[in-house]
Amino acid sequence: MIKGLTGKVAASILLLLIISRIMILFTGYVGNNLFSAYTEETPYERQYAGVVPNYTMKLPFDLYDTRLPNLKDFVKFDSFAYLNIAANGYDAYRIDEPHSPANWVFFPLYPLLIFALGKAVALIGTVNPAILGGILSNLLFFLALIYLYAICLQQRLDERKARTVLILMLLYPTSIFYSLPYTESLFLMLSAASIYYACDKKYALAFLAASLSTVTRVPGFINLFFVLGTVVLDEGFTFSKRYFRYALYSLLSLIPMGIYLLYMKWLTGDLLAPFHEQISWYRLSAVPFANYINYFIKPYFMAPGGWDNGLIAFVISTAVFIVYLGYLIVQWKKLFREPKQLLMWVYGALLIIIPFSSQPWYLASVVRYMMICIPFFLYLVKMTEKRENLLFVYQMLFVVIHVITTIGFFNDYYFMA
Numbered sequence: 001m002i003k004g005l006t007g008k009v010a011a012s013i014l015l016l017l018i019i020s021r022i023m024i025l026f027t028g029y030v031g032n033n034l035f036s037a038y039t040e041e042t043p044y045e046r047q048y049a050g051v052v053p054n055y056t057m058k059l060p061f062d063l064y065d066t067r068l069p070n071l072k073d074f075v076k077f078d079s080f081a082y083l084n085i086a087a088n089g090y091d092a093y094r095i096d097e098p099h100s101p102a103n104w105v106f107f108p109l110y111p112l113l114i115f116a117l118g119k120a121v122a123l124i125g126t127v128n129p130a131i132l133g134g135i136l137s138n139l140l141f142f143l144a145l146i147y148l149y150a151i152c153l154q155q156r157l158d159e160r161k162a163r164t165v166l167i168l169m170l171l172y173p174t175s176i177f178y179s180l181p182y183t184e185s186l187f188l189m190l191s192a193a194s195i196y197y198a199c200d201k202k203y204a205l206a207f208l209a210a211s212l213s214t215v216t217r218v219p220g221f222i223n224l225f226f227v228l229g230t231v232v233l234d235e236g237f238t239f240s241k242r243y244f245r246y247a248l249y250s251l252l253s254l255i256p257m258g259i260y261l262l263y264m265k266w267l268t269g270d271l272l273a274p275f276h277e278q279i280s281w282y283r284l285s286a287v288p289f290a291n292y293i294n295y296f297i298k299p300y301f302m303a304p305g306g307w308d309n310g311l312i313a314f315v316i317s318t319a320v321f322i323v324y325l326g327y328l329i330v331q332w333k334k335l336f337r338e339p340k341q342l343l344m345w346v347y348g349a350l351l352i353i354i355p356f357s358s359q360p361w362y363l364a365s366v367v368r369y370m371m372i373c374i375p376f377f378l379y380l381v382k383m384t385e386k387r388e389n390l391l392f393v394y395q396m397l398f399v400v401i402h403v404i405t406t407i408g409f410f411n412d413y414y415f416m417a
Helices: 007-034 078-088 109-120 129-154 159-171 175-179 184-199 203-213 220-235 242-252 255-268 273-281 290-294 310-337 339-357 366-370 374-383 388-410
Strands: 044-046 055-057
Touching: 007 129, 007 159, 007 175, 007 388, 078 109, 078 129, 109 129, 109 184, 129 159, 129 175, 129 184, 129 374, 159 175, 159 374, 159 388, 175 184, 175 388, 184 203, 184 220, 184 339, 184 374, 203 220, 203 242, 203 255, 220 242, 220 339, 255 273, 290 339, 310 339, 310 366, 310 374, 310 388, 339 366, 339 374, 374 388
Parallel strands: none
Antiparallel strands: 044 055
């Protein structure tokens, strides 16, 4: 049972989610028909004699000529890897033999859920795994928004501010990925559940959610850190019998990742294959924020294959940094006076630091990686409580970049990955 959740609130959240997804679909539809695709040659047609320019891009003549979104518009980039794992399992290479980039870097929980959902609906008939993935992601996103609303109430935000947090989450420039066969919605849901249950002192559920997040995405260990930190701060540093139970929870929370790594050892010969293979996917350890700083050296850079739009990533990253550091500067006394609030700030900071520590030269995907940082959205609403103009600026920034990135996604521009 989630405190503060009523049927009316759940219906309101669902309506917000549906409206935002309809807006994304409409934006993608317009983008598909009015802008060039990245992966296809743009068709041009000759104008009437004397008209300048002589040739223009060929556009639909009427409504019947337009192209409606289809399934392939929603299955791109990492989606292929997750759907392939759900259908065929992991690549059966030995790590010391020559191989193409292996799918070991994609953690197992999300494809397992798609596989399980496929088995569950098998009695009805065969359903395309991509459709199952989309349904699963949207359901998980809905649950994540419910947990996020409950977290807002825990943080003493009123209903209006809690709704603003949800709207900002929906407007964030890469929120389309919450509705795709991607791990974002699952990770957000598990992260929000970890925070909510830890702050509600339901530690068993908090450890369970955090544990599952470790086999969803790499930053899952940060959820475990938050839950452990909350337990210590709530229970104090004086030893008691309860600590035996919490120690057991901690050990049990390592089991999902332990099983995955042991399987990788059996399959590839390397216990840490998912981490060692990261370099094949252009991910390598780097000094935190080196890629952000290097943007000033090489503005608007693009990664190999066009996987990076430096300007968009730089603008959104800067907007996130301003809020996060600004909250620390303005509220530092409160943070250090309330250790649990400081823990929340550190938790969010770690979620921001990781994307800027996995590549020294490019900002590819950092906008998407940051969108699961729940504290950022909380702090944005808290910081703009008496600065409505600043909130409006962020909302407009999100909307404008959201439109650009959504059109880019539907038109196969790889910087959206």
